[in-house]
Amino acid sequence: MMAEEELGQIEQAGQAEVAAQAEQPAEQPLPERNERFRWYILHAYSGFERKVKESIESRVQAFGLSGRVGRVMIPMEPVTEIVNGKKRTVERVFLPGYVLVEMELDNDLWHVLKDTPKVTGFLGTGDKPVALSEEEVSGILFRSDTAKDKPRLKVKFEKNEQVRITDGPFANFNGMVDEINEDRETMKVMVTIFGRSTPVELEFGKVEKIE
Numbered sequence: 001m002m003a004e005e006e007l008g009q010i011e012q013a014g015q016a017e018v019a020a021q022a023e024q025p026a027e028q029p030l031p032e033r034n035e036r037f038r039w040y041i042l043h044a045y046s047g048f049e050r051k052v053k054e055s056i057e058s059r060v061q062a063f064g065l066s067g068r069v070g071r072v073m074i075p076m077e078p079v080t081e082i083v084n085g086k087k088r089t090v091e092r093v094f095l096p097g098y099v100l101v102e103m104e105l106d107n108d109l110w111h112v113l114k115d116t117p118k119v120t121g122f123l124g125t126g127d128k129p130v131a132l133s134e135e136e137v138s139g140i141l142f143r144s145d146t147a148k149d150k151p152r153l154k155v156k157f158e159k160n161e162q163v164r165i166t167d168g169p170f171a172n173f174n175g176m177v178d179e180i181n182e183d184r185e186t187m188k189v190m191v192t193i194f195g196r197s198t199p200v201e202l203e204f205g206k207v208e209k210i211e
Contacts, residue, residue, distance in 0.1 A: 036104045037070050038131040041123035046096040048118040049074045053099055055116050063112055070102035075140050082156060087205045098123075100140065105129065157187060157207070165189065167206040174210065175200065 044052040053072050060069045077094040080087050099119075103109060110129070114121060122129035132140075157163065161177045175189035178199060187207065188199050 034070060034102075034104070037102045038105065039100055039102050039137045040105060040129050040131060042099045042101055042113060042116075043120045043123065044097055044099050045118045045120070049093050049096070049099055052116060052118050055118070056099070056101065056113060059112055059116055065109060065112065068104045068106075068109055071100075072102075073100040073141060074098075075100070082204055082208065095140070100132075100137070105131075156209070157204070162210045163189060163207045164210050165191070165200070165202060165206060166208050168202070170200055170202075 042052070042056075053074055056069075056072050060066055074093055075095045075098065076091045078089050079092045080089045101113065110122070110127075113119065124130040157177050157180060159177055159180065163175060163177055165171055165173045165175065170191055173191050173193075175191035177187055178190045179188040181187065185204050186201055187204065188201050189207065190197050191200050192198070
């Protein structure tokens with residue numbers, strides 16, 4: 001029961017994006033898969049997802065199991081950060097601690113993967129890993145595909161924080177953050193103009209923190 005609840009929480013991360021494209025064919029569908037393969041989720045130490053992926057791929061080769069294991073995936077998304085008023089986009093893990101593996105699982109393969117450094121186990125109950133359906137995998141992996149169309153901006157601003165405007169007609173004005181709209185990636189900054197506090201709506205990329 002706990003595994004089902006946990007899987008439900010994981011799926012929620014991608015359901016909104018998938019629903020938005022439900023009436024349109026996916027631009028980059030998952031490649032044709034081996035019918036014997038199923039998707040499973042491995043728990044890994046948060047921050048070591050890439051290392052675990054590399055270790056799994058190396059161990060699969062070393063144990064001669066490449067014919068039994070397909071793709072090893074880390075759910076990623078592009079995140080746009082604001083650093084000194086400039087945007088930069090980087091790929092970030094959006095489900096820390098999870099690695100998806102496509103494979104034909106048996107007891108031997110279970111032990112090989114479970115014993116991978118930085119892996120704590122499979123998603124499931126006891127020694128029974130839970131296999132994911134194609135819909136569940138799409139809800140997780142397609143999220144990273146659709147998110148590339150509009151990178152999510154990592155908000156580093158807080159209400160009442162002092163900031164400096166870097167672009168536009170109010171460039172070099174200082175102000176205080178009054179409201180933040182994460183969905184629109186905008187904020188309302190209270191700026192003193194001619195002695196009067198005035199709200200100015202700005203994009204995140206046109207504002208920087210005052211150090």
